[in-house]
Amino acid sequence: MVKSQQTGDQTMIKKINTAIVFDSVLKNGPLSRAQISERSGLNKATVSSLVLDLIDAKLVEEIGQGESNGGRKPVMLLFNAQAGYAIGIDLGVNYIRGVLTDLLGHVIEEREWSMKRPDLTSGLKQLTECIDKLIALAPESPYGIVGIGIGVPGIVDDKGTILFAPNLEWGRVDLQQYVEDKFRVPVTIDNEANAGAQGEQKYGAGRGIAHQIYVSVGIGIGTGIILHKELYKGASGFSGELGHLSIEYNGKPCRCGNQGCWELYASENALLEQAGKQGLPEELDELIASAEAGDERTLALFRSIGSYLGAGIANIVNVFNPDVVIIGNRMSKASRWLEEAVQEAVDMRTLSYHRERMRILFADLQDRSAVRGAAYYAINTFLGKVRNVG
Ligand SMILES: [Zn+2]
Missing domain, CATH: 3.30.420.40 (ATPase, nucleotide binding domain)
Structure with a gap:
């Protein structure tokens, strides 16, 4: 009993420490192991072991040597933004815009299709085709497509169901469920103004x-x-x-x-x-x-x-x-x-x-605030899981 309790605690501590190391590389990289240790207060041996796990998981990579403070030049570490890709969609009333981004939100591919106030069936068909196309454009990567975020012109509940989209006249649609069933990745649906707010906050x-x-x-x-x-x-x-x-x-x-x-x-x-x-x-x-x-x-x-x-x-x-x-x-x-x-x-x-x-x-992002914010939702969900897995 006592032993398993200890193991549980250690697993928890390792998770927390991994998240600390991961976040410091993500937010402040490139950093050396010594710099991570200084910033986090974790000892160097712990940092080295956790960094190794993150390198094995392809989330962090060594990018060569940095400046030395006298001794040997340290190896610098950087978040691997190409470990996976995210899809952001802005579903408008008369267009669909989609982006494929890396895990820092940089746009790799962008496509736009126009539609004429589609009914539900043709709207969903077009949405699916658009996501398929962006998936096909994604480069090879360890985690593949990590998620899809979609901004919609309507009121969305916290389960990703569109309750009311007056300009589309769609009525109630379980959009999150529908897209998750089709693509088997985490999906976030939000109102386009929320997605736009998020896009400008993160990237604009x-x-x-x-x-x-x-x-x-x-x-x-x-x-x-x-x-x-x-x-x-x-x-x-x-x-x-x-x-x-x-x-x-x-x-x-x-x-x-x-x-x-x-x-x-x-x-x-x-x-x-x-x-x-x-x-x-x-x-x-x-x-x-x-x-x-x-x-x-x-x-x-x-x-x-x-x-x-x-x-x-x-x-x-x-x-x-x-x-x-x-x-x-x-x-x-x-x-x-x-x-x-x-x-x-x-x-x-x-x-x-x-x-x-x-x-x-x-x-700053003009009419791309919502599509970038939508992609950020997918990235954020993935990074949240990384922090919890450790
Ligand atoms: Zn009104």
Whole structure:
């Protein structure tokens, strides 16, 4: 009894120590064994033995010699980012974008397919084909495809079931189960705005920032909330439906049942609807071209949308007191013509205390925030398992 108890404890300690060594190489590599020992407080013999396990597991590799502090030059260790590959998917209303990334999130391959508001059957078929194609593009690696992350334009519960995707009109879909059954790897499904928030936090404009609100402005508006560098998902995973903030008391009716919702005035849809009414092109890229050419009516339209965008952002700022608000998804392409009006509206409508530190940024990854964040979900799940196996 006593013996097995000891073994249990030792296994646990080894697991914890392996995770410590692994994380220090992952976050601070290249490092030598001596540097890992210094940083972690673990003795050199323990570090050497754990490093050997990680090298055997192909998760860490020796990359040659580093600088010496007098004695023999130490061998440097680096996380093996090509030990496996992740797939990220951004399932849009009229497109699917997919990336294949290594385990540091670098994009190895990227593909995009357009679709026309597919029904459920053809949507799932296209999704499956797209994942198949990305799997076929993956280089040989010890762990192969470690997981799939998918961002979807709808409300997703914590079991990866789409409950409501109004712009796709799909109803309830057990998407995580479906994709896991097909591909036999761990699958994470999340709302595209959450995925986008994660993408910007990890790889984009939100890097190193603790409190970040990501506003995905596409056909609708969604938001992803990062607090203390972690995605805030609410009690059931439904937080961030801020596209339905009421900003006009007697405003237009919304399909959500409310009226005067923010996304009716500040989304890409709102922009195109207004453009149509004014006889301007009803396509975002054409409107951008027309703004570039200096067309006054187009510039005024962008200013008006920007000012509504800023009004909603002001509400969010007053609630969350974030370090940054990042405007992402398709409308981030028009940042040049929105920026000033957004900032003005925010300055006018927020409490002055917030303004000293708060910055408004546009997504670094432009319309790729969600697909990169989706891939990160898959990577993060895999790395979590590595830490627990040791
Ligand atoms: Zn609404």
